[in-house]
Amino acid sequence: MSSRSVIPFGPQHPVLPEPIHLDLVLEDERVVEAVPSIGFVHRGLESLVSKKDFKEMVYVAERICGICSFGHGFGYCDAVEHIMDIHVTERTDYLRTILFELSRMHSHILWMGLMADAFGFENLFMDTWRIREKVLDMLEAATGGRVIFSILDVGGLRRDVPDDMLKSFLPVLDDIEKELAIDIKTFLNDSAVKSRLCGVGILTPEQVETLGCCGPFLRGSGVKRDSRKLGYAAYDDIDFEIITSNDCDTYGRTFVRAYEILQSIKIIRQAISKVPSGEVMVPVKGFPQGEHMTRLEQPRGEACYYVKANGTRFLERMRVRTPTFANIPALTETLQGCDMADVPILIVAIDPCISCTER
Amino acid sequence: MEQEFRKVSHHAILSEVQELQEEHYRLIQICATTVQEGYEILYTFGKGYDEVQVKIHTDVGEHVQSISRFFPPAWLYENEIHDLHGIEIDGITLDFRGGLYRTKEKAPFAHKEVKEGK
Amino acid sequence: MNNVNFVGQALKNLFSKPATLNYPFEKREFPEGTRGHVENDMDVCILCGLCQMKCPTGAITVDKKAQTWAIRPFSCIQCRCCVDNCPKKSLSMDKMYQEPGPEKTERVLDLSDKQKEVLAAQAKAAAEKAAAAKAAMEAKKKAEAAAAAGGAGNPS
Numbered sequence: 001m002s003s004r005s006v007i008p009f010g011p012q013h014p015v016l017p018e019p020i021h022l023d024l025v026l027e028d029e030r031v032v033e034a035v036p037s038i039g040f041v042h043r044g045l046e047s048l049v050s051k052k053d054f055k056e057m058v059y060v061a062e063r064i065c066g067i068c069s070f071g072h073g074f075g076y077c078d079a080v081e082h083i084m085d086i087h088v089t090e091r092t093d094y095l096r097t098i099l100f101e102l103s104r105m106h107s108h109i110l111w112m113g114l115m116a117d118a119f120g121f122e123n124l125f126m127d128t129w130r131i132r133e134k135v136l137d138m139l140e141a142a143t144g145g146r147v148i149f150s151i152l153d154v155g156g157l158r159r160d161v162p163d164d165m166l167k168s169f170l171p172v173l174d175d176i177e178k179e180l181a182i183d184i185k186t187f188l189n190d191s192a193v194k195s196r197l198c199g200v201g202i203l204t205p206e207q208v209e210t211l212g213c214c215g216p217f218l219r220g221s222g223v224k225r226d227s228r229k230l231g232y233a234a235y236d237d238i239d240f241e242i243i244t245s246n247d248c249d250t251y252g253r254t255f256v257r258a259y260e261i262l263q264s265i266k267i268i269r270q271a272i273s274k275v276p277s278g279e280v281m282v283p284v285k286g287f288p289q290g291e292h293m294t295r296l297e298q299p300r301g302e303a304c305y306y307v308k309a310n311g312t313r314f315l316e317r318m319r320v321r322t323p324t325f326a327n328i329p330a331l332t333e334t335l336q337g338c339d340m341a342d343v344p345i346l347i348v349a350i351d352p353c354i355s356c357t358e359r
Numbered sequence: 360m361e362q363e364f365r366k367v368s369h370h371a372i373l374s375e376v377q378e379l380q381e382e383h384y385r386l387i388q389i390c391a392t393t394v395q396e397g398y399e400i401l402y403t404f405g406k407g408y409d410e411v412q413v414k415i416h417t418d419v420g421e422h423v424q425s426i427s428r429f430f431p432p433a434w435l436y437e438n439e440i441h442d443l444h445g446i447e448i449d450g451i452t453l454d455f456r457g458g459l460y461r462t463k464e465k466a467p468f469a470h471k472e473v474k475e476g477k
Numbered sequence: 478m479n480n481v482n483f484v485g486q487a488l489k490n491l492f493s494k495p496a497t498l499n500y501p502f503e504k505r506e507f508p509e510g511t512r513g514h515v516e517n518d519m520d521v522c523i524l525c526g527l528c529q530m531k532c533p534t535g536a537i538t539v540d541k542k543a544q545t546w547a548i549r550p551f552s553c554i555q556c557r558c559c560v561d562n563c564p565k566k567s568l569s570m571d572k573m574y575q576e577p578g579p580e581k582t583e584r585v586l587d588l589s590d591k592q593k594e595v596l597a598a599q600a601k602a603a604a605e606k607a608a609a610a611k612a613a614m615e616a617k618k619k620a621e622a623a624a625a626a627g628g629a630g631n632p633s
Contacts, residue, residue, distance in 0.1 A: 039442070039460030044467060056533040059556050123487050130496045141508040144570075150512065150556045158561065159510070186483040212386050212432040230408055292362060293403060293412060295387070304388050304403065321388040325439075329432040358460075 004032070007340075011040045015118050015344040018354040022347075026340060034335035036328055038358060045359040046318055053313040054080060054288060058153055064320060065356030066147045067110060070103040071298040072320065072356075073152040075305035078232060079294040080154050083309055084284065090234075091278040092156045097234040098166070098271045099142065099149065101264040106135040107299035108261045109180075111351045112187065115254065118348040119196040124186055131179050138169050156281035166272045173265050184258045188251075197251040201334035201346045204248060211330040215301020215323050216260065217350055220253035222246045227297035238270050250349045257351075287311055298323055300351045324350065325357045362412060364401070369415040372402075373424050376413075379404050380429040384411065389426075389436035391444045393468055398446055402426070417446065419470050425450040435459075445469035507572040512555040514575040517546050519589045521567035523596065528559035528568060538583075544593060547585040550575045 005026050011019035019040035025033040048060050061076035062069045074096060081088060109132040116124035136146045142161045143149035151157050187193055203211070208221040218225060219242065226242045228235045243259045245252035288309035295304050301323030308317040327350040334346050367375050384404040392399040397418040404411045417423055425448050427433040437448045438459040445466030457465065498505060507513070524546065526539040536552035537559060539545075553575070560568045588596070 037455070037459055037461065039462055042460055042462050047468060052533060059533045059554065059558070063554065121483075123490070124483060127486060127490065133496070137508070140511055144510045144512040144557070145555070148554075150554075158557070182483070182486050186486075190482050209385055210431055212430070225407070227408075291364065293401075293410070295410070302387075306388075306390055306401065308392060316394070317392040319390040319392070321390065325435065326388070326432070329435055 003027075009343060009347075013344075016114075016347060016352065018352055020347075020352060020354045022335070022343075024335070024340070024343065029340050031335050031338050031340060031343065034332045036332060038328075038354060040358075041355050042358040046320070049315040049318050051314075054309065054315050055154060055284075057315065057318060059150065061318070061320075062148055062150060062152065064359055065322075065353055067107045067353060068103070068298045068300065068303075068322075068356060069148050070099055070152070071296065071303060072305075073149070074100060074233075075294050075296050075298075075303055075320070076307070076318065077152050077154050078296070079292045079305045079307040080288055080309075082292040082294065083288040083290045083307060084154070084286070086155050086282060086284060088156050088282060089278050089280060090276045091160075092280050093234040094271050094275045095157055095161050095280065096152075097238065098161075098268050098275075099139070099151070100233065101268045101271070102135060102139050102142075103149075104299045105176075105261050105264045106132055106139065107351075108257045108264075109135065111257060111299075111348075112183065112254075112261075115345070115348050116187075118344045119193065121186075121193065124183060128180075128183050131176055131183070134172055134176055138172060141165060142169075153281070155284040156279070158281070160280045163275065163277070166275060170269065170272065173268060177262060177265050180261060184262075187254055187258055194251065196342075196345060197254055198247070198249060200250045200342050201338065201349060202249045203330060203334060207333065208330065211333060212326050213301070213330045214326050215297070215299075215351075216253050216256040217301060217327050217330060219244045219256045220250075221248045222252075227295050227302045230295060232294070232296055234271060234274075237274065238267055240267055240270075250345060253349050287313055288315070300324055300353060301326065320359050322353065322356045322359075324353045327352075328357075364412045364414045366414050366416070369400075369417050369421070369423060372413070372415050372426065373429075376402070376426045376429050379411065379413075382406070386426075386430035386432055386436075389433060389440065391440045391446060391468075393444060393470060397421070397470075398444060400440065400446070420447075422447045422449050424448075425452070427452040442466065443468045511570075511572045512557050513571045513573045514550060514555065515548060515553060515559060516569050516571045517548075517586055518567045518569065519546065519586050520592050521565050522546055522588065522592065523565055523567075524588065525564060527562055527564060531558050531562045533558060544588040544596075545585050546588070547583050549581065549583045551578075551581040 007024045007026055009022040009024050011021045021037045023035040024031050045060055045064060049057060052060060058073055058077060062073035064072045109128050113125045113128040116128060140146045142165060143151040151159060203221050205222045208218050208223055222244050224242050224244050240263055243256050243263060245255040289311035291308040293304060293306045295302055303323055304321040306319040307315060309315045331347065331350050335343065338346060384406045387403040387405045387410065390401050397416060400415050400423065402413045423446060425437055427437060434451050434453040437451050438455045440446050441448055442457055442460040443466065524539050524541050524544065529537045529539045533556060534552045534554055536549045538547045557570055560570050
């Protein structure tokens with residue numbers, strides 16, 4: 001009978017600059033159980049609602065996470081706008097869609113780099129991040145910030161993105177598409193990369209449904225569900241197919257993310273061609289009263305924003321359920337029975353954003 | 360678009376949840392809110408793109424039944440609620456007993472009386 | 478043959494110019510509207526304190542008595558909220574990022590001498606106006622009282 005040993009993984013680990021701790025119970029080289037614990041960087045941002053008024057909370061929401069900053073700000077604003085019955089202008093909807101897709105691109109390209117780093121392909125890692133820089137430059141030109149955009153406000157956007165700037169993004173997007181094609185080919189066809197990804201962390205479509213997964217993790221197992229189809233912002237006017245993969249393993253998740261970047265480029269092109277002119281801000285009067293739950297598709301999956309207001313300046317509750325949080329049960333499931341060497345890949349495969357999980 | 364928050368007595372939550380499970384709903388999230396007299400717990404279930412919101416109310420110190428028997432991922436949310444709000448939840452399949460979140464202050468979102476009482 | 482996919486790109490990367498800048502010698506061109514750090518034009522500032530009230534992190538302190546405007550740059554989140562709310566447009570956002578430092582400092586700006594004079598003159602004018610208004614008010618009251626007394630003393 002082989003003896004069991006417990007190996008701690010994290011909160012400091014070279015593959016993952018994020019503080020999650022896992023107790024891995026090993027039997028020889030095989031993981032039999034993984035017990036997660038989080039809370040190393042719990043900042044209590046949700047309890048700030050008692051100190052910051054509902055407009056200042058936009059800044060707090062945007063700073064929940066550096067990578068999905070736009071999504072958090074958008075989800076919060078959307079929930080408050082629903083409560084206060086504010087209808088933002090069409091131009092705002094389109095600009096928000098464009099910025100959302102740009103931030104999805106930068107998040108997915110970042111993930112591809114991290115994945116390449118996790119399976120030890122440093123050259124690919126650097127190449128993807130070189131491409132990501134172009135996306136960040138576009139975001140900086142449009143919003144004024146590279147990762148924290150501070151452009152959202154309840155009722156619209158704090159600054160307009162001029163039409164000629166949007167037009168100037170088109171050739172950059174063409175460049176990115178061309179350059180990414182090489183990297184994506186390497187990710188999906190290279191035999192060395194495939195040997196690390198194929199057959200690792202298999203979850204059947206039934207399993208991902210019962211485990212409550214979301215985002216590329218869900219679609220990588222063949223479930224066709226993307227919250228963008230709920231039609232918030234301008235997504236109901238935009239024509240796009242949900243990308244799924246029937247591989248049900250880490251390769252499938254990589255496939256979904258890789259093609260979602262290319263799809264984002266297509267969505268941005270569509271949105272830029274359709275952007276109407278007009279104002280980007282509508283006046284906001286009074287204080288919110290009521291409650292609302294907004295669901296939207298962040299780069300990492302479906303995020304939920306629950307806002308409860310009582311008619312004063314201060315909200316009663318703001319709750320964010322981040323996609324990483326929903327994927328943790330599935331992570332512990334995939335870790336059971338895997339090889340010790342595959343643990344970093346499996347953890348990176350859910351695109352963990354632990355700091356985002358610990359508001 | 361008005362959302363419906365279905366209010367349920369907290370003893371009836373298990374039967375409610377069982378019905379939803381039989382209708383093949385999935386768990387989207389559970390969240391607790393500290394309100395003036397106790398806590399509110401909001402369960403969100405989804406099926407396809409539809410969602411159902413179920414809300415229960417508990418008093419301070421009251422125990423709540425876990426729904427992790429019906430929806431496996433609930434263990435994570437219920438541990439979170441226990442660690443942040445200090446609500447006792449019975450029968451979680453994977454109970455961390457306050458060890459999931461390593462916060463300096465135990466139950467930071469709990470009611471003031473509870474915090475001072477401890 | 479599938480594992481030579483990336484060789485072309487790798488060779489290209491090897492022989493092409495670096496994608497990064499040779500930083501201290503080569504500075505980056507920031508696009509228009511980059512939020513770097515907050516600057517205050519002390520020739521225009523009227524020390525109204527609106528930025529202090531609006532700042533979400535409370536990084537700005539306005540001292541009307543000492544006539545200074547101070548910011549704690551390490552608390553500032555570069556959200557541009559103060560710049561958007563400034564009534565005199567004396568605040569602006571510089572494109573260069575905040576410089577790092579060994580400790581969290583506070584940057585205190587004194588009001589320029591010219592602006593001090595302007596503000597003093599304005600305060601004096603306002604005080605005079607208030608005094609004049611008060612005097613006028615009192616005169617009016619007196620006149621009303623006199624009229625009322627006159628009215629009371631003349632019943633028939």
